Amino acid sequence: MVEKRIPLAVSQAVQHIMNYASEGPEEYVSLESAYTRFLAQDIAADQDVPPFNRSPYDGFAIRAMDSQSASAEQAVRFKVVGTIGAGFVFEERVQAFEAVRIMTGAPIPLGCDAVVMLELTMNEEVDGQAFMSIKRPYTTGTNISYQGEDVKKGDILIEKGQSINPGIVALLATFGYAEVPVFRKPIVGIIATGSELLEPNEALVPGKIRNSNAYMTMAQIERAGATVKYFGKFSDDLAVCIDVVKEALSEVDLLITTGGVSVGDFDHLPAIYAALEAEVLFNKVAMRPGSVTTVAALNGQLLFGLSGNPSACYVGFELFVKPIIRRILGSAKPHLRKEKALLGEDFTKANPFTRFVRATIHFANGQLIATPSGFNKSSAVSSLATADAFIVLPGGSRGYEKEMLVDVLLLDDLQGSEWPWDNITKYSKL
Amino acid sequence: MVEKRIPLAVSQAVQHIMNYASEGPEEYVSLESAYTRFLAQDIAADQDVPPFNRSPYDGFAIRAMDSQSASAEQAVRFKVVGTIGAGFVFEERVQAFEAVRIMTGAPIPLGCDAVVMLELTMNEEVDGQAFMSIKRPYTTGTNISYQGEDVKKGDILIEKGQSINPGIVALLATFGYAEVPVFRKPIVGIIATGSELLEPNEALVPGKIRNSNAYMTMAQIERAGATVKYFGKFSDDLAVCIDVVKEALSEVDLLITTGGVSVGDFDHLPAIYAALEAEVLFNKVAMRPGSVTTVAALNGQLLFGLSGNPSACYVGFELFVKPIIRRILGSAKPHLRKEKALLGEDFTKANPFTRFVRATIHFANGQLIATPSGFNKSSAVSSLATADAFIVLPGGSRGYEKEMLVDVLLLDDLQGSEWPWDNITKYSKL
Numbered sequence: 047m048v049e050k051r052i053p054l055a056v057s058q059a060v061q062h063i064m065n066y067a068s069e070g071p072e073e074y075v076s077l078e079s080a081y082t083r084f085l086a087q088d089i090a091a092d093q094d095v096p097p098f099n100r101s102p103y104d105g106f107a108i109r110a111m112d113s114q115s116a117s118a119e120q121a122v123r124f125k126v127v128g129t130i131g132a133g134f135v136f137e138e139r140v141q142a143f144e145a146v147r148i149m150t151g152a153p154i155p156l157g158c159d160a161v162v163m164l165e166l167t168m169n170e171e172v173d174g175q176a177f178m179s180i181k182r183p184y185t186t187g188t189n190i191s192y193q194g195e196d197v198k199k200g201d202i203l204i205e206k207g208q209s210i211n212p213g214i215v216a217l218l219a220t221f222g223y224a225e226v227p228v229f230r231k232p233i234v235g236i237i238a239t240g241s242e243l244l245e246p247n248e249a250l251v252p253g254k255i256r257n258s259n260a261y262m263t264m265a266q267i268e269r270a271g272a273t274v275k276y277f278g279k280f281s282d283d284l285a286v287c288i289d290v291v292k293e294a295l296s297e298v299d300l301l302i303t304t305g306g307v308s309v310g311d312f313d314h315l316p317a318i319y320a321a322l323e324a325e326v327l328f329n330k331v332a333m334r335p336g337s338v339t340t341v342a343a344l345n346g347q348l349l350f351g352l353s354g355n356p357s358a359c360y361v362g363f364e365l366f367v368k369p370i371i372r373r374i375l376g377s378a379k380p381h382l383r384k385e386k387a388l389l390g391e392d393f394t395k396a397n398p399f400t401r402f403v404r405a406t407i408h409f410a411n412g413q414l415i416a417t418p419s420g421f422n423k424s425s426a427v428s429s430l431a432t433a434d435a436f437i438v439l440p441g442g443s444r445g446y447e448k449e450m451l452v453d454v455l456l457l458d459d460l461q462g463s464e465w466p467w468d469n470i471t472k473y474s475k476l
Numbered sequence: 477m478v479e480k481r482i483p484l485a486v487s488q489a490v491q492h493i494m495n496y497a498s499e500g501p502e503e504y505v506s507l508e509s510a511y512t513r514f515l516a517q518d519i520a521a522d523q524d525v526p527p528f529n530r531s532p533y534d535g536f537a538i539r540a541m542d543s544q545s546a547s548a549e550q551a552v553r554f555k556v557v558g559t560i561g562a563g564f565v566f567e568e569r570v571q572a573f574e575a576v577r578i579m580t581g582a583p584i585p586l587g588c589d590a591v592v593m594l595e596l597t598m599n600e601e602v603d604g605q606a607f608m609s610i611k612r613p614y615t616t617g618t619n620i621s622y623q624g625e626d627v628k629k630g631d632i633l634i635e636k637g638q639s640i641n642p643g644i645v646a647l648l649a650t651f652g653y654a655e656v657p658v659f660r661k662p663i664v665g666i667i668a669t670g671s672e673l674l675e676p677n678e679a680l681v682p683g684k685i686r687n688s689n690a691y692m693t694m695a696q697i698e699r700a701g702a703t704v705k706y707f708g709k710f711s712d713d714l715a716v717c718i719d720v721v722k723e724a725l726s727e728v729d730l731l732i733t734t735g736g737v738s739v740g741d742f743d744h745l746p747a748i749y750a751a752l753e754a755e756v757l758f759n760k761v762a763m764r765p766g767s768v769t770t771v772a773a774l775n776g777q778l779l780f781g782l783s784g785n786p787s788a789c790y791v792g793f794e795l796f797v798k799p800i801i802r803r804i805l806g807s808a809k810p811h812l813r814k815e816k817a818l819l820g821e822d823f824t825k826a827n828p829f830t831r832f833v834r835a836t837i838h839f840a841n842g843q844l845i846a847t848p849s850g851f852n853k854s855s856a857v858s859s860l861a862t863a864d865a866f867i868v869l870p871g872g873s874r875g876y877e878k879e880m881l882v883d884v885l886l887l888d889d890l891q892g893s894e895w896p897w898d899n900i901t902k903y904s905k906l
Contacts, residue, residue: 093680096685098683102853151670152672212692212693215688217688221686258650261508261648265511355580385839409816429643
């Protein structure tokens, strides 16, 4: 009577899904709106930075050789033959014992090879002619920012798939990207299921709870870098549900449903997948929470059936949906970033399944420490508010003690991992 | 001739600015758009979670006492007296050797105190009446999610000033926040200065560079949680500049200028501050890069004069502007988050000033390691693209060696520090 489901190891489940992953199309956005988008092309330097030798300070440009006899006792005096502001070019070649007043960022005049900072000069005017004196010698190159010292023309500066941060914006501006090639944000649809669900603006009534999964998942979709399309809640009528899914699939890149994937009589998703002739890639994963996570494919498009339990839904999204989104956005490391951390407290109850424990991380002298963030049932919602990592505890017969080194997967991260699973799953009993 | 400026220790400069910090006004946004906003009120639980005792599985609700004699040899049979789906309430009290078919999330019927998972039951129908049998005893409480086990009514769940993450969205939905109280995003204005600046869409010409600071700072403003208003580039005419600043101040909460704060003849900012009768809080800071960072106050409003050099501008924003933004957004820890890290490579050149070295962080077995991210002059732009931290090197006569434990300030972080400066500046020679 009850459908028998074969649990898949997490790594295998992820691998099944990643077979459907590919880079999405690109689009151009203005530089002002490029922050947090994902670069769709490698950015190479089409010029040196700086583009010319320039002065890093306000001062005087001189020929260093003219300063060689200067000393505290015997200053050397230069005739000031001009002033050069940033953005302008001094047209003549500077001659012996001549100096040019130069502003920060201005090009070094022809003939000059050193800059004396303004505060180290003495200045006077004789018959309307300005003179500048210095009391120490300078070597060639003093206070000169050389062409190309920061970036050389042709250097690959940033590889595609990177999330654009403020520093990358600065580089894009420097290289003239008024319009920036980025990956188009995939559109991820959400449909909630469950007769018990009220919307947040509805008053509680006995037996019902408010729909937290859909809104939580919307935020996870945005954090992953995609755009949300919310289709509301399923009808109780199966035929209507099938139509809603069909329609939704035509409007989104990926479709998520929350709830309805268990083996209960009121869980419609298996029937919907069957009616659509979608191929169910898996419907049980050897993990806690989220074991009922189901993924189906239809004409190359993925349908994610996440659990109706908040923690299970949250974990399912991060493990299975996020890497697809990050691949569409060009990332070569689309999975959650895996690091090592010390376990912040005992977690002694053994469990045959790999567990993803919602955890809060902090540092002690630079050492990452991960502590379970509270109530850890699959139905928990409170522990998600302070979770910034999952502690991965391989299934087995033993518990885990405080200060053991464990694997953690970081949630607020833009770097990711190429494939975090092998080392984790080899401990699994499955 | 040259104005003599007295450098202030970083901690003192920050303290001067923080005297002007206060929480901003709140506004309400829809739950769908609350992600990444900052909560303006503490969120307390106005109900238990779960709000009633419920079933975490599909199965049968029973009275545990009726199962005590069940064994592999001798099953106990229950009469199935009804079915209860999530969202509904079973109205009668369950009697001896009766069971109710129950779905995940449904309330436990009156009289029942245990749930048997569906897959552990045998089912049959006799003359149209359903029966269920089990082969082991259950104890009171088996497979019941108790009212309030996740969250107790009255608990303070999240404190104001927190950035709203997906887990917090789930809590807000659970507690019926269709509209969420958040701090209004402060508006931060930017004016660029520098005759050498071209916009990103302009072709390079000798002596000029593209304006990277304004766009970079826009992204930093967004990362901090505020909204940008860009006023373009200053005119060369001082009177026009003064009018532009006056006008801008009436439209923004904070105003940033980039460049024009040095002692050079073409640096207008000191004259603008004087013309507006703004109080200059400081115009030199004992730090590298960014020593020319200037901050002035006018009628309680702050004017940030950041350096024209990209790295100096970047550092100045993160140290001085970001904490003001985060205080407006309600954070009790508005400063960059300070942690310890191992230095990833030698940084041997001594410097009398506190240095903020742009760095890339990674982990080795959970230990934070910070490595300078490249070319580190104040004019550098390339090193900013990979920077996710500043290494703080106190000024002094010694260099720093690989694997020394150093202070780092994290850039992509939402937690912050209350006051990161004391331990850092006590090493300073100033």
